Structures are given as C-alpha cells and as structure tokens.
Amino acid sequence: MSYSIGQVAEKTGLSAYTLRYYEKEGLLPYVQKNASGLRIYNEDDISWLSMIECLKATGMPIKEIRQYIEWYKEGDATLSKRLELFRKRRLTVEQELSKLKKILGKVEFKIRLYEKAVAAGSLEAANNSEEINQLREELFGDPNYFPEVEEKKAV
C-alpha cells in the first residue's frame, strides 16, 4: 500500500508542509518519488513518522531525531549509541512526569481554592478558610506555604 503526501497528512494529522519539512531536515530518508517527482509514502514511512512523533513527545529536538536516524542508517555499529539515546529519553520523560504530577497537585489546590472562592464570592475569604489552610498543610506539608501567595497581596 502506498500513499500520497495528502493521504499521509490525513492519516498522521501532520500538514503536507510539515512532512516536506521533516524530509528536508533528514527525518524521512526513505521516501520514494515517482517518475513525475511526486512523493510516494509506504507503510514503513508511516512507521518512521510514528517513531518521530514518539521521540518528539519525549521533548527531543528535531536535530537529535535526525542524529538517531543517521545512527540507524549506519547499522549495528551504532547500537549502543542508540541504546544510550533511549535511556536518556527515558530519564527525560520520567523527570517530566514527576514534574507534571507536582504541577497537577498545585493546580488541583487552586481549583479547590477557587471553587470555595466562587461559592463565597471572595478569594480572601476562601484563602483564609480553615479548610483551605488544612488542604495547604496536607498538600504542601506547611500551613504557611503558599505556592500562590499572590492572593495575600494587597492590590
């Protein structure tokens, strides 16, 4: 099965512009062209694209993705470099996950605070409530810790 650039764009959610850009940047070294110069993508190209999307989702910049692809093209001589690369990606993703979990806690605290504020019609009232201070202590281990202390500010 083969696909035009438009069909691949449809399938992947990437624009045709982006597909050509990736190719220009060396991320899709295997895309064939027919006699008239039109790109013909096959299943393997689609698979490469899903690999690229995976690496991008780990926060990897395009230059480094190209590096991976170049190593891939060099064959088994670069296996350990590629292993190393994936281990670094794992670390990055793990760090991002733990960062985001903390952030989620803070956002959830804010939601509770603002739910109470909306109910009370006053941020100040919610912010000084027993419930919120207790929550603050539970979440941040300190009733005096205000990750969003700006609410206390006299404006």
Added chain:
Amino acid sequence: MSYSIGQVAEKTGLSAYTLRYYEKEGLLPYVQKNASGLRIYNEDDISWLSMIECLKATGMPIKEIRQYIEWYKEGDATLSKRLELFRKRRLTVEQELSKLKKILGKVEFKIRLYEKAVAAGSLEAANNSEEINQLREELFGDPNYFPEVEEKKAV
C-alpha cells in the same frame, strides 16, 4: 526583604533578561522601582514568579498567563473565569500525563529491544527474538504491532 533583579535571577534560575521580558509582557505588574529606576522585588513578586512557572509548566502560553493576571487584578468579579482557567489547566496536564505514560512505555520497550540488540550485536536478531515479540504482545496487545517497525525495513 527585597531583592535586586540579579538576586531574583539567582533565586529563580531565570535570567535578568527574562525577568524584564516578563514584566514587559505584563506578567509582573507589581514590581516596584526605586528613585533611580532600579527594580526592587519583594517576596510577593517571587511568589508571582512561582505561580508563573507553575502555569508555564502546564503548557500555558505567556499571553494567557497575562490574561490570568489581568483577571486577578480585576478582583472577585473574575473568580469564576479564573476557576474555569484552572480547570482547563488541570485537563491539559492530565492529558499530557497520560500521553507521557504511553510514551514512556514505548521508550522502555525500545530500551529492552536495544539492550538485547547490543548483547546480540544485531538489531535484527533482537527484533525477531521470542522475548521481544512476547514483550510487544504484553505491551501493545499484539505480537504484530511494531510501534518502531522501521527496524524491519530493508535498508
């Protein structure tokens, strides 16, 4: 306690350039200046900065952070808008978390694959091994699912 821009840069890890840029973009509307025009940051400014860092970590662009700050300045009339904003942030973070967990699974699969490939000296051998195919099935529910099928490609 008050701080110079350099001290705040030190404390927060942001550059002085970035601090001025944030101010210009309306993210730090309360920073005072002394008679000579030098910025004097106080604890509340630091707190705003940590709020900004939190919102940035949720993927929020600077323009929207400014919107939040403008709503904050308008007082209790905008409480429900701000609640809504935090609920959207929660959704964004939850989606990002679930995406990253899937990505981590794929990266871990790759690590196992490459560990085996390094041991065998051949990606092809690892890729066709019983163990890897079993893992593929465990992880992706399909022994024929190849999220990185490019390894099968004849290069």
Added chain:
DNA sequence: ATATACGTTAGAGCGTACTCTATATCAAGG
C-alpha cells in the same frame, strides 16, 4: 482540452519565548 484539485521547489515569513547589543545610568569600594 480544460478546469480543478493536488503536487513540486526554493525560499520567505511567522509565532513563541527568549537573548543579546548598544548606550547610558547607578552603586559602592578605594
């Protein structure tokens, strides 16, 4: 055969978030 839709290239442009430069002023120690 021609209209229309889709594809090609090279290269310019854009949005975001900084980051730096040039030039000038400020603050503190010797």
Added chain:
DNA sequence: CCTTGATATAGAGTACGCTCTAACGTATAT
C-alpha cells in the same frame, strides 16, 4: 573622584518548528 560591576532602556537578533507564497507541473473528470 574614579573605577568596577550591576542595572536601565529600546530595539535587534536568535532558535525552533513550522507555515505559507509564488510559480510551476501533474492527474483526472467532464
């Protein structure tokens, strides 16, 4: 007073990842 180092401003420049334009070629239905 003078030097040194931090800070001020306006505005230019950078890096990244696209995104689009212009001018032209291809494919296909009527």
